[in-house]
Amino acid sequence: MLTRLLKKLSLLVQRRRFRSDLDEEMAFHRAQSESEFISEGMSPKEAHYAAMRQFGNTTRLREQSEEVVGFRMETVIQDLGFALRQLRKNPGFGVTAVLILALGIGVSVAIFGFVDAALIQPLPFAHPDRLVDVTESAAAVPHADLSRPDYEDWKRINSSLSSLEVYAFEGYLLHVGSVTEPAPGLRVSDGFFRTLGVKPILGRDFLPGEDKPGGAKIVMLPYSTWQKRFGGRADVIGQSANLSGENYTIVGVLPREFIWQPRANAEFFTTLLDKSSCERRRSCHNLVGVGRLRDGVTVNAARAEMQRIANQLAALYPGSNRDQGAVVQPLTEFIIGDVRIILLTLLGGAALLLMIACVNVASLLLVRSESRRREIAVRGALGATKARLARQFVTEGLLLAAFGCTAGVFVAAWTMALLGKLVPKTMADGMPFLRQVGLNAHTAIFAVAVATLAAFVLAVTPALRLGSTDLQDALSEGGRGAAGRFWQRLGANLVVVELTVAVVLLAGAGLLGRSFYSLLHVETGIDPTHLATVNVIAPDSKYKTTDDTRQLYLEIERRLMALPGVQSVGMTTDLPVQCNCDTDWIRIAGKPYHGEHNETDQREVSPNYLISTLKAKLIRGRMITAQDDASHPQVMIINETLAKNYFLGEDPIGQKIGNTDLAPDSMREIVGIIADVREGGLQQDLWPAEYEPIYHSSDTYFSIAVRTAGDEKALLPTMVSTLRQVEPGLGIYDEQTMEQQIDGSQSALLHKFAMWLVGIFAGLALVLGVIGLYGVIAYSVSQRTREIGVRMALGAQRSTVYKLVMRQAVWLTAIGLMLGLACSVGVSTLMHKLLFGVEAWDAPTLLAVALILGLAALAASFIPAWRAASVNPTEALRAE
Amino acid sequence: MAKKSDLLPGTLDLLILKTLARGTLHGYGIALSIKRSSDDVLTVEEGSLYPALQRLLLAGWLKAEWKMSETNRRARFYTLTRTGRKQLGVEISEFEQMIAAIGRVLSAPEEA
Numbered sequence: 001m002l003t004r005l006l007k008k009l010s011l012l013v014q015r016r017r018f019r020s021d022l023d024e025e026m027a028f029h030r031a032q033s034e035s036e037f038i039s040e041g042m043s044p045k046e047a048h049y050a051a052m053r054q055f056g057n058t059t060r061l062r063e064q065s066e067e068v069v070g071f072r073m074e075t076v077i078q079d080l081g082f083a084l085r086q087l088r089k090n091p092g093f094g095v096t097a098v099l100i101l102a103l104g105i106g107v108s109v110a111i112f113g114f115v116d117a118a119l120i121q122p123l124p125f126a127h128p129d130r131l132v133d134v135t136e137s138a139a140a141v142p143h144a145d146l147s148r149p150d151y152e153d154w155k156r157i158n159s160s161l162s163s164l165e166v167y168a169f170e171g172y173l174l175h176v177g178s179v180t181e182p183a184p185g186l187r188v189s190d191g192f193f194r195t196l197g198v199k200p201i202l203g204r205d206f207l208p209g210e211d212k213p214g215g216a217k218i219v220m221l222p223y224s225t226w227q228k229r230f231g232g233r234a235d236v237i238g239q240s241a242n243l244s245g246e247n248y249t250i251v252g253v254l255p256r257e258f259i260w261q262p263r264a265n266a267e268f269f270t271t272l273l274d275k276s277s278c279e280r281r282r283s284c285h286n287l288v289g290v291g292r293l294r295d296g297v298t299v300n301a302a303r304a305e306m307q308r309i310a311n312q313l314a315a316l317y318p319g320s321n322r323d324q325g326a327v328v329q330p331l332t333e334f335i336i337g338d339v340r341i342i343l344l345t346l347l348g349g350a351a352l353l354l355m356i357a358c359v360n361v362a363s364l365l366l367v368r369s370e371s372r373r374r375e376i377a378v379r380g381a382l383g384a385t386k387a388r389l390a391r392q393f394v395t396e397g398l399l400l401a402a403f404g405c406t407a408g409v410f411v412a413a414w415t416m417a418l419l420g421k422l423v424p425k426t427m428a429d430g431m432p433f434l435r436q437v438g439l440n441a442h443t444a445i446f447a448v449a450v451a452t453l454a455a456f457v458l459a460v461t462p463a464l465r466l467g468s469t470d471l472q473d474a475l476s477e478g479g480r481g482a483a484g485r486f487w488q489r490l491g492a493n494l495v496v497v498e499l500t501v502a503v504v505l506l507a508g509a510g511l512l513g514r515s516f517y518s519l520l521h522v523e524t525g526i527d528p529t530h531l532a533t534v535n536v537i538a539p540d541s542k543y544k545t546t547d548d549t550r551q552l553y554l555e556i557e558r559r560l561m562a563l564p565g566v567q568s569v570g571m572t573t574d575l576p577v578q579c580n581c582d583t584d585w586i587r588i589a590g591k592p593y594h595g596e597h598n599e600t601d602q603r604e605v606s607p608n609y610l611i612s613t614l615k616a617k618l619i620r621g622r623m624i625t626a627q628d629d630a631s632h633p634q635v636m637i638i639n640e641t642l643a644k645n646y647f648l649g650e651d652p653i654g655q656k657i658g659n660t661d662l663a664p665d666s667m668r669e670i671v672g673i674i675a676d677v678r679e680g681g682l683q684q685d686l687w688p689a690e691y692e693p694i695y696h697s698s699d700t701y702f703s704i705a706v707r708t709a710g711d712e713k714a715l716l717p718t719m720v721s722t723l724r725q726v727e728p729g730l731g732i733y734d735e736q737t738m739e740q741q742i743d744g745s746q747s748a749l750l751h752k753f754a755m756w757l758v759g760i761f762a763g764l765a766l767v768l769g770v771i772g773l774y775g776v777i778a779y780s781v782s783q784r785t786r787e788i789g790v791r792m793a794l795g796a797q798r799s800t801v802y803k804l805v806m807r808q809a810v811w812l813t814a815i816g817l818m819l820g821l822a823c824s825v826g827v828s829t830l831m832h833k834l835l836f837g838v839e840a841w842d843a844p845t846l847l848a849v850a851l852i853l854g855l856a857a858l859a860a861s862f863i864p865a866w867r868a869a870s871v872n873p874t875e876a877l878r879a880e
Numbered sequence: 881m882a883k884k885s886d887l888l889p890g891t892l893d894l895l896i897l898k899t900l901a902r903g904t905l906h907g908y909g910i911a912l913s914i915k916r917s918s919d920d921v922l923t924v925e926e927g928s929l930y931p932a933l934q935r936l937l938l939a940g941w942l943k944a945e946w947k948m949s950e951t952n953r954r955a956r957f958y959t960l961t962r963t964g965r966k967q968l969g970v971e972i973s974e975f976e977q978m979i980a981a982i983g984r985v986l987s988a989p990e991e992a
Contacts, residue, residue, distance in 0.1 A: 021946075022930065025907055025956045028949070029926060032908040035951075054926070061927050 022062055079395040086396065093368060094400075097361045100768065101404025101454060104357025106411025107761070108350040109447045113416045115343045116443060117436040118336055124257050126197020127292075132299060133334035134164060134289030136310065137325040140599040140687070141580075146287040148279035150313060150321070154289070157309050160302035161291035165192040168287050169263055170270070171537050171701065172243040173731040179724075182537050182731030185243070185268035186260065192269075193220070193254070195292050202226075203237040203252035211271040219248040220269045223256040229267075243268060245541045259432040261335045262288065283320035283585070290331060303328035319660060322595050338746070339431065342754050345831045349505060349761040356501045358454050360768045361400065362461040363494045367779055369393065369462040390463040397459030405451035412447065413439055419757075427749055464490070491779065492808075495772045496816045502762070502769035503820020503853055504827050509762035510845040511828050511835055512755040518837030519751050520743070525677040526576055527615035531705055531738035532712040532719055533575055537731035538700040546630055546698045552727065553606060553694060556704065559722050565710035570609025571694055573602075575703045577742050580680035580687045588646055589656040589667065597660075600642065601679045601689035604697045610637065610674055613705050621653045621672030628693040635693070636668040639676045642688030657690065668692065683747045683836055705738070712737045747836075754834060766856060769816075774860040777809050781864040788868050789876025801869040809861030816857075817850050824849075892924065892932050894975055897941065897960065897968040906955040907933060933958060941967050
């Protein structure tokens with residue numbers, strides 16, 4: 001059987017060959033007959049005609065032979081031609097169906113393109129599945145950086161990793177002409193690139209041992225820096241680059257496709273070299289590890305070993321390492337992180353949209369097949385077999401799917417380009433996989449799979465209907481027997497599916513919308529309006545002492561205050577709504593202490609920063625003043641959370657807080673309590689925080705916040721130029737308004753993106769679902785025109801007719817709503833990670849969804865009901 | 881005797897297989913051979929012959945190849961395959977059963 005099919009297939013392919021063979025064979029036959037006739041005494045001419053006569057119609061003969069072997073290509077072409085004519089005859093239907101399909105297929109292929117680029121395509125490193133992200137963890141910080149001493153011990157002791165490397169963020173100041181530009185960079189251990197399997201395209205890699213303290217200052221350039229700052233010249237190797245006043249020799253250039261996702265904007269890669277003050281302490285964490293698993297070692301085994309090492313270190317150094325654990329996770333996990341859940345949610349949404357699109361087109365096909373009942377019956381009566389009729393429908397379904405898929409590919413390409421553009425630049429930098437989004441082999445396979453599925457649904461639905469068609473019944477005038485009922489049942493079921501899916505998508509969009517809303521309305525503890533902010537790096541070489549920086553702070557404050565409209569200028573080490581980072585371990589004097597790590601956000605701020613600039617509220621005590629400098633006793637302000645956590649039922653004012661050893665020079669007196677200012681991200685918990693005078697610090701990294709009476713956006717450029725006048729050597733970056741910063745934060749952006757996309761999906765689903773409902777009701781009204789006419793002739797009121805029609809609509813909508821609400825609670829629970837400040841079963845959202853869908857459904861079914869009620873009984877009866 | 885006799889249904893395949901059992905032949909040769917060996921009683925119509933040949937090819941009972949004919953023209957020659965030979969046996973026994981059955985019907989005594 002199979003070989004037969006294969007032979008047939010091969011003949012189908014070699015059709016022309018088959019024909020010419022047959023022609024030649026028959027010509028040979030004719031010639032032989034002719035020569036025999038001649039040998040029997042006929043004249044050549046007579047013989048020729050005799051042979052022709054005997055042979056008969058050659059074309060017919062050929063067809064007979066072909067029928068034996070072929071698929072009857074002619075009938076397939078006939079079917080196709082007929083299907084095309086059908087579509088052309090009713091372009092409204094054809095265009096609608098193709099558009100709906102294109103939309104469903106296009107959107108799902110586009111979203112899959114992103115899923116593929118982010119989750120399926122491997123990271124551009126050698127054997128990326130063996131790379132792991134390695135860090136420490138603390139009670140309050142599940143993914144904490146490594147300290148340098150810990151890193152050195154982990155690297156030395158562990159046997160799970162063939163290499164363990166680290167990288168640390170570093171901000172360099174770059175002098176370009178007269179302007180100083182901040183340039184983000186990474187200090188890495190010497191084997192960093194070897195571990196990743198990245199080889200320089202120019203020059204050499206860092207050599208083993210080149211990251212040791214006291215080593216030569218060398219730098220490797222990523223491709224983009226090489227192009228942008230060094231004109232892509234081949235002779236950069238051996239030249240030097242001046243970073244923050246020090247000369248670094250360029251030793252290599254990295255390939256174009258190399259991007260280190262965790263700090264995608266890094267412009268320079270230098271070696272670790274000397275230990276910073278932080279890196280000399282075991283308690284100060286500033287490194288992130290990346291390792292390569294040895295062959296045969298699993299991630300879990302590596303994690304277990306690291307955890308054992310962490311436990312040993314905790315026992316050895318309880319002061320710094322108590323409760324410090326180990327994190328070992330696949331590098332992909334670390335890099336993709338939050339995006340995975342969003343992408344999977346979107347893919348789910350797109351799949352639902354595709355489903356609703358297919359169901360919608362399938363029910364359109366059903367309506368059409370119903371209106372073609374008589375045509376089908378006639379063809380059946382003329383001898384077409386059921387299989388032959390079914391094939392006609394299958395052909396039409398396949399044709400639609402083919403058109404839909406082709407158009408869908410365009411929709412997909414367009415959608416991918418659009419979505420790619422919608423991702424903000426800052427976020428896109430951290431997601432280099434976005435560059436791989438596009439039409440490629442993976443998306444093509446997916447598109448074909450989706451189209452096949454759609455074709456199957458479209459081919460099978462109307463063909464199913466045929467099974468129940470009774471020929472005679474269909475032929476009889478006005479017959480509406482079993483087939484009508486069958487269709488109504490199937491059609492109604494399909495509509496329920498559509499409505500259910502629409503409810504799920506609407507509920508999802510609603511919940512994401514509420515999450516986004518609550519995210520943007522999280523209490524920040526500040527007034528984010530009219531605030532301009534900027535980050536600054538001052539050159540270390542010029543600002544060495546506390547006094548130097550203090551002069552700089554004061555001068556900046558004075559100059560910015562002089563700008564028109566400026567009401568207050570504040571300085572801080574970290575702006576609010578950023579991260580629970582730059583933390584401190586505190587210990588309260590006079591309270592029992594068992595060596596636990598009391599993780600606290602630590603901020604150094606100028607006197608005007610909290611109250612007059614941010615508009616935070618002082619609850620008790622006083623603020624930091626200009627007098628709180630190095631010559632006075634050290635003080636601090638705490639937030640409410642710290643007061644609640646450590647001074648429950650007591651007055652914190654006047655109490656003292658120090659470091660874990662209560663070292664005398666670390667002791668500070670609490671002088672004030674402010675209402676919580678959100679230092680961490682919008683979705684993060686509020687942490688205890690301490691605010692200390694910035695004038696004690698010699699930190700050269702700081703941020704400035706300026707409150708203005710006027711337009712804060714317009715103030716930004718003036719602010720930057722004023723800062724440059726104060727100190728041309730300042731590195732100035734990320735000037736933006738506080739509102740921009742909050743709206744542009746990672747979690748706000750991700751939520752916004754998810755909300756809009758799912759919202760669009762839901763809107764489309766609502767429209768399609770309601771159109772489907774309208775179709776079913778309108779069809780059933782058209783089928784019942786006579787019945788309605790009879791009823792009205794017998795005295796039924798118009799209101800009764802309305803009731804008759806609306807009952808069906810309400811029933812279908814109610815079932816769809818119920819199923820949909822039940823499913824959406826389940827689905828929303830799956831995406832609970834994306835929800836913020838709202839439960840999966842949030843009643844207002846579900847109620848609103850029910851209301852929207854219910855109203856839309858009623859509106860859609862009211863039109864046919866109205867039409868039914870305005871039926872003229874005489875006409876309805878005469879129409880038969 | 882009629883000029884062309886209608887073959888019993890299903891017997892064309894049998895005749896072709898049997899003819900080819902004697903050796904490789906082209907289409908015309910098969911028709912000619914059947915005609916001759918039936919003393920001009922059985923004439924195979926070309927309209928039946930070529931579809932039948934295709935059918936037998938598909939079934940795998942024959943194989944075909946292009947060779948030079950005795951008149952030096954290219955012709956497609958058909959050869960019986962091993963399964964074809966087996967099939968010939970099956971068809972012959974089926975045919976004989978049918979003939980015997982028909983014979984029994986014909987030799988039944990006529991009733992008034």
